[in-house]
Amino acid sequence: MEKWACILDQLKEDIVEHKKKEENFIFGIRAIIEAIEAGKTINKLLIQTGIQGDLHNELKDAIRGKDVLVQRVPIQKLNRLTRKNHQGAIAFTSPIEYHSLENVLPQIYDKGEDPFIFILDRVTDVRNLGSIARSAECNGVHAIVIPSKGSALVSADAVKTSAGALNKIPVCKEYNLKDIIKYLKDYGVKVVGCTEKTEDLLPNSKLTGPIAVVMGSEENGVSPEYLKLCDGRVKIPMFGTIESLNVAVSASVVMYEINRQRASNE
Numbered sequence: 001m002e003k004w005a006c007i008l009d010q011l012k013e014d015i016v017e018h019k020k021k022e023e024n025f026i027f028g029i030r031a032i033i034e035a036i037e038a039g040k041t042i043n044k045l046l047i048q049t050g051i052q053g054d055l056h057n058e059l060k061d062a063i064r065g066k067d068v069l070v071q072r073v074p075i076q077k078l079n080r081l082t083r084k085n086h087q088g089a090i091a092f093t094s095p096i097e098y099h100s101l102e103n104v105l106p107q108i109y110d111k112g113e114d115p116f117i118f119i120l121d122r123v124t125d126v127r128n129l130g131s132i133a134r135s136a137e138c139n140g141v142h143a144i145v146i147p148s149k150g151s152a153l154v155s156a157d158a159v160k161t162s163a164g165a166l167n168k169i170p171v172c173k174e175y176n177l178k179d180i181i182k183y184l185k186d187y188g189v190k191v192v193g194c195t196e197k198t199e200d201l202l203p204n205s206k207l208t209g210p211i212a213v214v215m216g217s218e219e220n221g222v223s224p225e226y227l228k229l230c231d232g233r234v235k236i237p238m239f240g241t242i243e244s245l246n247v248a249v250s251a252s253v254v255m256y257e258i259n260r261q262r263a264s265n266e
Contacts, residue, residue, distance in 0.1 A: 024156050026093060027078075027086035029055045033062045041094040043153040044069045048078060048088030059089060067148050067175060096154050096166055098173040101180060104143045105187055115189050116258065117212040119145040121177060121222050123247055126152045130161025131248035132215075137165035139255040145172045145180060145212075181229045184212050190231045193222045194254055196244065198233035205234045207258045208265045215254075218247050 026035050036042060045063065047056075049072045063070065078086050101117075108115045118141055123129060129152045136144055152158065153173070159166045174180050181191050189210040194202075214230060216222035227233065236245065236253050245253070 024092055024095075025081065026091045027082050027084060027089070029059050029087045029089045032089055032091045033059055035091065035093070036062045036066070041097055042066075042068045042091050043094045043155070044071065044092045046071050046073050046078060046081075046090045046092075048075050049073060051088040056088070067173065069149055069153075092155075094154055095156055095159050096171060098154075099143070099170040101143065101145055101172040101174060101183070104170050104172060105184070105189075108142050109187075113142070114208075114262075115143075115184075115187075115210045115212065116141050117143050117145060117184070117189070118251060118255075119177060119180065119191075119212055119214045120151060121147070121214055121226060122150055122217040122220060123215065124150075124152050124217065126155050126158040127161045128152070128246070128248045129154070130158040130166065132251045133158070133162040133165040133169055133171070135248070135252040135255055137162075137169045139252075139259055141169065141255065143170040143172055145174055145177070147177050148173050148175050177223075177226060178229065181212075181214070181226060185229075185231065191229065192232045192234055193227045193230040194235070194250060195222050195227060195233050196235050197221070197227070198235050200232065200234050202234045202236050202254065202257050205232060207234075207261050211258060213251075213254055213258075215247055215251050218244065 026032050032045070045068050047059075047070060075088070078088065078090055081090055105115060118132065118136055120129065120132065123132070123146070129146070133144060146153070154166055154171055184191055189212050191212045191214065192205070192207065193214045195216065214222050214226055234254070236250055238244070244250070
């Protein structure tokens with residue numbers, strides 16, 4: 001009896017998880033087109049490899065010029081996501097509306113505040129994204145910038161991990177981070193890269209005034225092309241044998257240090 005009870009419990013969990021996943025995507029070409037035309041934000045679009053036809057061409061026209069990540073996948077992958085008639089296309093929706101930094105940054109200055117921004121380069125774990133957003137909201141960060149490709153996008157899991165912070169703090173999904181860094185510098189924002197490839201320790205670096213911090217992935221750190229554009233580099237002092245912290249923890253440490261310096265400078 002105990003064995004069957006465990007199996008039933010697992011089946012219930014699987015059903016709940018499946019329903020959660022269904023809430024995060026739209027299937028069927030016509031339904032996806034209607035969602036796009038209604039202004040629904042699409043994180044990712046999966047299209048069956050080799051699919052053709054007038055309806056498929058209409059879908060291509062609907063996403064043309066929009067910042068939508070498109071992946072061609074075998075039909076088996078689509079079938080694993082839903083057993084219903086997906087017509088060769090599944091779209092993952094975003095639980096939030098993304099912002100443009102070009103709109104957000106002037107608003108910060110209009111409030112008479114120094115911009116406090118975090119740029120995430122190749123941070124692919126949605127839980128790390130959610131955790132960073134939670135710390136950012138607690139620390140008064142004005143916006144989080146993520147690339148439209150090669151990074152975690154905001155999902156239901158990310159929102160849950162953020163304890164709702166992703167519904168409060170603007171997330172700017174941008175096509176080219178290099179252009180964004182240059183744009184910030186032109187607007188008088190100091191851009192700092194958090195990296196192990198420097199001797200400048202975080203507590204010894206001046207981090208007051210308008211500032212944006214670039215955080216990289218745990219595997220590869222900040223991209224070299226972005227580090228070259230940064231006005232400065234900082235690293236968190238480490239005293240143990242492990243060389244680095246989790247990226248979400250690192251981001252929190254940097255946020256609190258910036259606020260410490262800001263408070264001391266008042």
